[in-house]
Amino acid sequence: MKQEFITPHCPQQNRLAERVIRTLKEQCVHRHRFESIQHARRVTHENFPIHATLHRP
Numbered sequence: 001m002k003q004e005f006i007t008p009h010c011p012q013q014n015r016l017a018e019r020v021i022r023t024l025k026e027q028c029v030h031r032h033r034f035e036s037i038q039h040a041r042r043v044t045h046e047n048f049p050i051h052a053t054l055h056r057p
Contacts, residue, residue: 024048 006013028047034040 009018011018024044028044029040032040032043034043
């Protein structure tokens with residue numbers, strides 16, 4: 001098995017991931033002024049509970 005990398009920010013290659021990131025930005029990041037990384041994490045987890053259960057390898 002060979003690992004292949006996609007072009008960053010290329011929706012044509014990874015539509016689902018780009019859509020999730022866009023939704024997160026539109027519905028959370030652009031609507032809040034975060035005081036700290038902990039505050040950003042708390043707000044993100046409150047608005048997107050699925051995000052809290054996903055971990056990158």
